[in-house]
Amino acid sequence: MINISKYLSDLITDSVQAEFEEFKEKFVINSEKDKPWQYSTPTAIKLWNMNKNMTSSYPFIKSCKELAERISELIPTTGMIESVAISKAGKGPDEKSGYFINIYLSTSAMAQKLQELVTTDITYQTEKKLKVVVDFSSPNIAKNLHVGHLRTTILGDSMARLLEFMGHDVKRVNHIGDWGTQFGMLIAHMQDKYPDFLDQQPEISDLDGFYKEAKKRFDKEEDFKTRSRETVVKLQGGDQEILEGWKMIVNVSRVQFDKIYKRLDIVNNEYGESFYNDMIPPLVQKLEEDGIVVEDDGCKCIFIPKIKVPLIVVKSDGGYNYDTTDLAAMKYRIEVEKAERIIVLTDMGQNFHFKQVEGACIKAGILDPKTTKFDHMCFGLILDENGERFRSSSGESVQLVSLLDEAKERATELCKMKHENASEEIKLTEEEYQERGEIIGLASLKYYDLKQNRSSSYVFSYDRILDSKGDTGVYLLYMYVRLCSILRKGGYDEERLAEVAKETELILETPEEIKLGLLLLRLPEYLDGVMNDLQLNMLCSILYEVSTQVGSFYANNKVLGDPKEASRILLIEITRKVMKTLFELLGMKTLEQI
Numbered sequence: 001m002i003n004i005s006k007y008l009s010d011l012i013t014d015s016v017q018a019e020f021e022e023f024k025e026k027f028v029i030n031s032e033k034d035k036p037w038q039y040s041t042p043t044a045i046k047l048w049n050m051n052k053n054m055t056s057s058y059p060f061i062k063s064c065k066e067l068a069e070r071i072s073e074l075i076p077t078t079g080m081i082e083s084v085a086i087s088k089a090g091k092g093p094d095e096k097s098g099y100f101i102n103i104y105l106s107t108s109a110m111a112q113k114l115q116e117l118v119t120t121d122i123t124y125q126t127e128k129k130l131k132v133v134v135d136f137s138s139p140n141i142a143k144n145l146h147v148g149h150l151r152t153t154i155l156g157d158s159m160a161r162l163l164e165f166m167g168h169d170v171k172r173v174n175h176i177g178d179w180g181t182q183f184g185m186l187i188a189h190m191q192d193k194y195p196d197f198l199d200q201q202p203e204i205s206d207l208d209g210f211y212k213e214a215k216k217r218f219d220k221e222e223d224f225k226t227r228s229r230e231t232v233v234k235l236q237g238g239d240q241e242i243l244e245g246w247k248m249i250v251n252v253s254r255v256q257f258d259k260i261y262k263r264l265d266i267v268n269n270e271y272g273e274s275f276y277n278d279m280i281p282p283l284v285q286k287l288e289e290d291g292i293v294v295e296d297d298g299c300k301c302i303f304i305p306k307i308k309v310p311l312i313v314v315k316s317d318g319g320y321n322y323d324t325t326d327l328a329a330m331k332y333r334i335e336v337e338k339a340e341r342i343i344v345l346t347d348m349g350q351n352f353h354f355k356q357v358e359g360a361c362i363k364a365g366i367l368d369p370k371t372t373k374f375d376h377m378c379f380g381l382i383l384d385e386n387g388e389r390f391r392s393s394s395g396e397s398v399q400l401v402s403l404l405d406e407a408k409e410r411a412t413e414l415c416k417m418k419h420e421n422a423s424e425e426i427k428l429t430e431e432e433y434q435e436r437g438e439i440i441g442l443a444s445l446k447y448y449d450l451k452q453n454r455s456s457s458y459v460f461s462y463d464r465i466l467d468s469k470g471d472t473g474v475y476l477l478y479m480y481v482r483l484c485s486i487l488r489k490g491g492y493d494e495e496r497l498a499e500v501a502k503e504t505e506l507i508l509e510t511p512e513e514i515k516l517g518l519l520l521l522r523l524p525e526y527l528d529g530v531m532n533d534l535q536l537n538m539l540c541s542i543l544y545e546v547s548t549q550v551g552s553f554y555a556n557n558k559v560l561g562d563p564k565e566a567s568r569i570l571l572i573e574i575t576r577k578v579m580k581t582l583f584e585l586l587g588m589k590t591l592e593q594i
Ligand code: ARG
Pocket: 135, 137, 138, 139, 140, 175, 176, 177, 326, 329, 344, 345, 346
C-alpha cells in the first residue's frame, strides 16, 4: 500500500518546485473528514506569507489567492487526483485572505488500488529499514507477573509487531530484573530451607511465597540480614554454589513468565540485568577517566545538563544499581547491536530515570541523537473504580494470570449465552467454548489496554472490556465474524474471490462505499503516524472506524443478491483483510465464527 497523504505531498511539492525553485517548503497534506474533498493543504498560505515580495520574479502573483490558483494549475490531475480547487480561509476580502488547496481523489483510482489488495498480502514497507530495540515487559525475578506488567507487555508487543510489519529489523528485549540485592536474601533463605539444594531441586514453585518468607526474615533477623548481604557480594564475585542457587531461582521465574507469554502470544528475548554485569566495571572506569563520572557525597555520579539530580553510577557502598545497568545496556545496544532506534516501555514512574539515563548517555558520548533515536514509551497506571491502584481483595497487586483467567471465564460465559437459544447443532462442546473464551477474553483485554491514550491512567472494568457494544474487542471480533459469515454465505472462498477479482471491476459508487474505501486506503497514514508518536491507540481508532463504517456500508448497501454483489463482495473481503492486519498488529487473535 502507499501512504496517500505522503504521496500527495511529494507530488505537489515536486510539481510546485519545478516552477517556484525557491520554495523549499514541503507541502503539508491534511486528510479531511466529512468534506467533499478528501485532502487539503494550507501550505500555499505559508508560502505566500513567507514570499510576499515575490512580485519581482512573478509579477502576475499579487495575492495568496493567485498563488494558490497557480499552484492548483501545476498539480497534475492524473492518477490518484481527480481535481483540485481552492477555498478561502476565513471571511476577509478575497485579495487579503489565505487560501487552501483542496484535493479530490479519483474514486476509480481508489477502487483500482483497493482491487489489488484482494489477491495480494496487505503490506506497507518503510523507506528506511532501521535496527530497532524494543525493551518491554521486563519483570523482576522472584515475583509473579502482576497487573503492573500488563501494559508494558501488551503495548511493547504491539509496537514490535508494527515495526516488524513495516520491515524494520526488530530486537525484542526482555530486560528482566535478575540481578540485585534481593537475590542475597533469596539464596540465603534457600540455603537454610533446602540445605541440599545443589543435589535436590528445591520446591520453590511458589516463588512469590518464598520471596515473602525471605523478606520477612530479612526485616526481622539481624543475622540473616548480614548473611544476605554477604551472599550478594559472593554472587557478584562469582561464587559457584551461590550462582547455582541464583540460576535455580531465575529458572523457576522464567518458566512462570513463559507460560503467560505463551498465552498472550508474545515472543521476546531475555537479556536480563545480569547480562550487562561484566560490562559495567570497564564502562565506569572509562567514564571516570574521561571525567564524566565524578565523586559526589561518597557516590560516583554523572551530572547532566539541565537536570538537578545527578545519575548515581556507583553507590557509596561501591555497588552498582539499576541506573548503571541501564547505562551499560544503552552502550551495548548502540555499539554492539547497532540500534538506530531504542524504545523502552515502563510506566510513568520511571520518566525521570530515563531522562537521566538519556542525558547521561548523550553527555558520555554513548548516545548520539542524530544517529540513534531513544524513546521512553511510558504509560499511565491501571486503576480500580475508586481511582486507586488496581489491587486484589487482600491488598496486593492482582496477579496477571488471574486477570487473564477471569477475562477468559467471562468471555466463555458470553459465548455460551449467545448460543442459549440457538439450535442444538450450532452448540459447542465445553472445550470449544473455553477456546473461544480464551481468544475473545484475551483479545478484548489487550484491545482495552491498547485503545487508551497511553499517557493516561485508566480504570479497569471487566464489564467495559467485555461489552459487546461500543469500542470494545468483543464488538470488533463480532464485526469481523460477520464479514466472514457474509463471505461464507455467498460461497466466497479464497479461490472464488481471486476469480471474482479477475472478472469484476470494483466500483466505489455509493457514499458508504466511497467512505469505507478511502478509510481502508488510509491505513498507511495511521501506521506512519504511530511510528512518529508511538500512540498505538491510533491503530485502535482506525480499526473501530473501519468496523462501524463497514457496518453502515452493509446496512445501506445490499451485498448478497444485489446486481452489484461481486464488486461489494470485493470491498467486504478487503475490509476483512485490513481488519485482520490490524488485529495482528494489536496482537489480537480472531475467530471466523462465534
Ligand atoms: N524491571 C524493571 C521494573 O520492573 C523494568 C525494566 C525496564 N527496562 C529497562 N531497561 N530499565 O520496573
